[in-house]
Amino acid sequence: MKADRSLDNNEKSLQGMLFHSSDFKSSDFVAGDRRYRLFYLDTMIELDMVQEHIIRPLLISKDVSVREAVSILEYDETDLLSVAAKALVEGKTVLQIKGEANLYLLGTELKKERSVNIPVNERVLRGSNEALVENLNTNLNLMRKLTKTPDLVVKFYMLGRRSNTKIAVLYLRSLANEEVLKEFDYRITNIDIDYVEAPGFLQELIEDKKFSLFPKILVTERPDRVRSYLMDGKIAILTDGSPDSLIVPVSFWAFFQSPDDYQVGWLFGSALRFLRIVCFLIAISLPGAYVALVTFDPRLVPFEIALTLQSSMQYIAMPPVLEAITMLVILEILREATVRLASPIGQTIGVVGGIVIGTVVVESNLISNMMVIVVALTGIASFIIPSYEMSSAARLLTIPFIIMASIFGLIGMLLSFLLVLSHLARKNTMGIPYFYSMISRDTVKDTLFRGPIRNLKKRPKESMAQDETRIRGSRGSAE
Numbered sequence: 352m353k354a355d356r357s358l359d360n361n362e363k364s365l366q367g368m369l370f371h372s373s374d375f376k377s378s379d380f381v382a383g384d385r386r387y388r389l390f391y392l393d394t395m396i397e398l399d400m401v402q403e404h405i406i407r408p409l410l411i412s413k414d415v416s417v418r419e420a421v422s423i424l425e426y427d428e429t430d431l432l433s434v435a436a437k438a439l440v441e442g443k444t445v446l447q448i449k450g451e452a453n454l455y456l457l458g459t460e461l462k463k464e465r466s467v468n469i470p471v472n473e474r475v476l477r478g479s480n481e482a483l484v485e486n487l488n489t490n491l492n493l494m495r496k497l498t499k500t501p502d503l504v505v506k507f508y509m510l511g512r513r514s515n516t517k518i519a520v521l522y523l524r525s526l527a528n529e530e531v532l533k534e535f536d537y538r539i540t541n542i543d544i545d546y547v548e549a550p551g552f553l554q555e556l557i558e559d560k561k562f563s564l565f566p567k568i569l570v571t572e573r574p575d576r577v578r579s580y581l582m583d584g585k586i587a588i589l590t591d592g593s594p595d596s597l598i599v600p601v602s603f604w605a606f607f608q609s610p611d612d613y614q615v616g617w618l619f620g621s622a623l624r625f626l627r628i629v630c631f632l633i634a635i636s637l638p639g640a641y642v643a644l645v646t647f648d649p650r651l652v653p654f655e656i657a658l659t660l661q662s663s664m665q666y667i668a669m670p671p672v673l674e675a676i677t678m679l680v681i682l683e684i685l686r687e688a689t690v691r692l693a694s695p696i697g698q699t700i701g702v703v704g705g706i707v708i709g710t711v712v713v714e715s716n717l718i719s720n721m722m723v724i725v726v727a728l729t730g731i732a733s734f735i736i737p738s739y740e741m742s743s744a745a746r747l748l749t750i751p752f753i754i755m756a757s758i759f760g761l762i763g764m765l766l767s768f769l770l771v772l773s774h775l776a777r778k779n780t781m782g783i784p785y786f787y788s789m790i791s792r793d794t795v796k797d798t799l800f801r802g803p804i805r806n807l808k809k810r811p812k813e814s815m816a817q818d819e820t821r822i823r824g825s826r827g828s829a830e
Contacts, residue, residue: 352432354452358388361432361447361454365390368436375439380406383413386449390435395442396459400424405444405457417446417455425458437515462486467493470572472739477614479575487519487591490574494521494587497578502526508539516547517591521577526584528815531600531781535586549590550597557599559779564747566740567780569598569605576610584816600781602813604798606741607631612801621800628799630732634745635771637732638675639752639764641725645671647760663719672757674718678726679749681708686730783813 355361362377369375374394380387387409389401408420418426425443429435435445435454442460447453467489469475470482479497483490491505502525508518518539522532538557547553550570558567571577572595577587580598588597598605607627612620644652645660652660667674685704692700712718729749736742748771755763775786787794794812796802808822 354430354432354435354447354454356450356452358386358447358449362388362390364432365436365439365445368432369439380410382410385413388447388449390439390445390447391459392439392442395440395461396444397461400459401444405446405459417448421455421457427456429454429456473571473573473576473609473737475573476611478610479573481574482572483574483577483589483594483596485592485594487517487589490589490594490596491519491521493574494577494581494589497574498523498581503581510539510542510544510553511547512543512545514546516549518547518549518553519589519591521581521587521589523581523584526582526810526814526816526818527586528584528817531586531783531815534781535599547590549593550588550595553588553590553597563774563778564744565603565775565778565785566606566738566744567599567601567778567785569601569738570595570740571598572596573610579610579613582821583810584814584818600783600813600815602780602784602811603775603786604794605811605813606738607736608797608801609737613804617801617803621802624801625799627735627737630735631741631745634729634733634736634742635748636752636764636768637729638679638725638749639756639767640761641722642671642675642753643756643760643764646757651761660721663721666716667719669717670757671722672753674722675726675753676750678712678718678722679729679746679753681712682726682730683746780813783815785813787812 352364355364358379366375369392372392374392376391376393378389380389389405391401404424405421409417412420427438429438430452432454435456438456439445442458444457444459446455446457465484467481467484469480473482481493483493495503500523502523504522504524506520508520510516510518520535520539535557542556544552544556547556550568554566554568554570569580577596577598580601581587585601586599588599607624609623612624615623645664649657649660664671669677685700685708688700688704709723713720713723730746733742733745736745752764752767755767757763759766772786778785796806797811805822809819810816810821
């Protein structure tokens with residue numbers, strides 16, 4: 352719908368487009384022989400900015416154009432009322448001169464945001480203490496400061512027919528793979544949805560549609576971590592209103608890496624990396640292995656340990672499989688309660704609930720004390736994994752392993768591992784293999800272990816970077 356030359360007609364049209372919202376306002380002022388009218392939502396604009404950068408310059412400079420008078424503000428022009436209505440809900444002020452059909456869209460949005468703070472979900476031992484925030488421009492500013500190269504490309508998308516969520520995609524032009532960029536652009540431009548809640552919606556909408564418990568997109572709130580992935584040739588996705596960044600494409604091994612691994616010596620970093628992978632295996636298999644041993648194969652256990660297991664299970668009425676599942680469910684209930692409640696109460700519930708429930712179930716002969724120990728070790732092992740998504744996948748995988756172990760014993764455990772490995776081997780992310788060999792010469796340096804920096808000469812295989820070489824020269828020696 353075209354704008355009218357009449358101020359009153361345009362005001363009525365904009366009111367109708369905004370369904371007569373109570374925060375829609377208009378105000379008039381005269382400068383010289385011109386009569387101006389401002390349209391705005393008073394809940395979305397900075398009133399002081401309107402006064403200082405729109406009204407005052409136009410009153411002082413009576414004969415100059417609007418563009419010259421408000422040069423400090425974000426500026427656009429349109430003759431469409433639909434475009435003006437959209438600008439109003441974005442926090443812009445619409446200016447019209449009486450007798451003209453042109454509408455001036457001026458950036459006066461009210462900016463309320465929290466300051467850049469330390470990461471909450473990803474603890475920092477060494478390195479940057481800055482975390483992403485909910486404001487997209489602030490996050491882009493952080494990334495521009497960390498990645499000082501004109502090679503950094505920022506591309507905007509608008510998702511959601513009604514939410515109009517702004518998405519920023521970042522990549523290094525000389526490193527990012529062209530085919531991956533085309534595939535990503537195809538997937539994100541074909542999203543047709545009313546409302547986008549990031550990053551959860553985006554993860555499901557752009558990843559491969561095959562069912563899987565394993566995450567295919569890495570989520571991080573650390574700008575330094577985003578920069579490291581950009582330098583590997585990957586793509587980062589930032590969303591307005593979310594303090595998290597999505598990274599694609601990533602492999603299975605990326606979820607066990609932490610920026611702190613590269614801030615300490617390579618031997619210590621390798622030990623931490625290997626410990627996380629071992630803990631992942633413990634988290635998915637320890638309860639199942641315990642059920643298989645005490646149910647089918649107790650002769651495989653050393654005699655002294657078998658006597659201890661027998662004494663702990665002597666008066667237990669529940670079979671081991673029900674013991675394991677019951678304790679895992681109780682552990683998840685306690686974990687969820689500590690997360691959802693207020694911080695002081697959550698900590699109290701976690702400690703007191705764990706002690707009380709653990710003591711009661713053992714003394715009432717519902718659960719053996721050995722099963723309590725096994726489930727506690729399983730829970731602790733899952734919490735060591737840096738990625739929340741991979742940690743959740745490990746906890747969910749524990750149940751199928753227990754069921755297979757209760758039916759087939761240790762053979763069931765072996766079958767479970769083979770099924771998981773075959774599933775991982777078939778997975779792709781953005782057309783790139785998700786689970787590649789961790790023992791090949793090129794990949795073992797940064798999968799199971801963290802090799803010395805001078806030996807990490809190639810970028811990760813899953814990046815498919817245009818320039819695979821990261822280090823071109825070897826360390827020299829002084830003579």
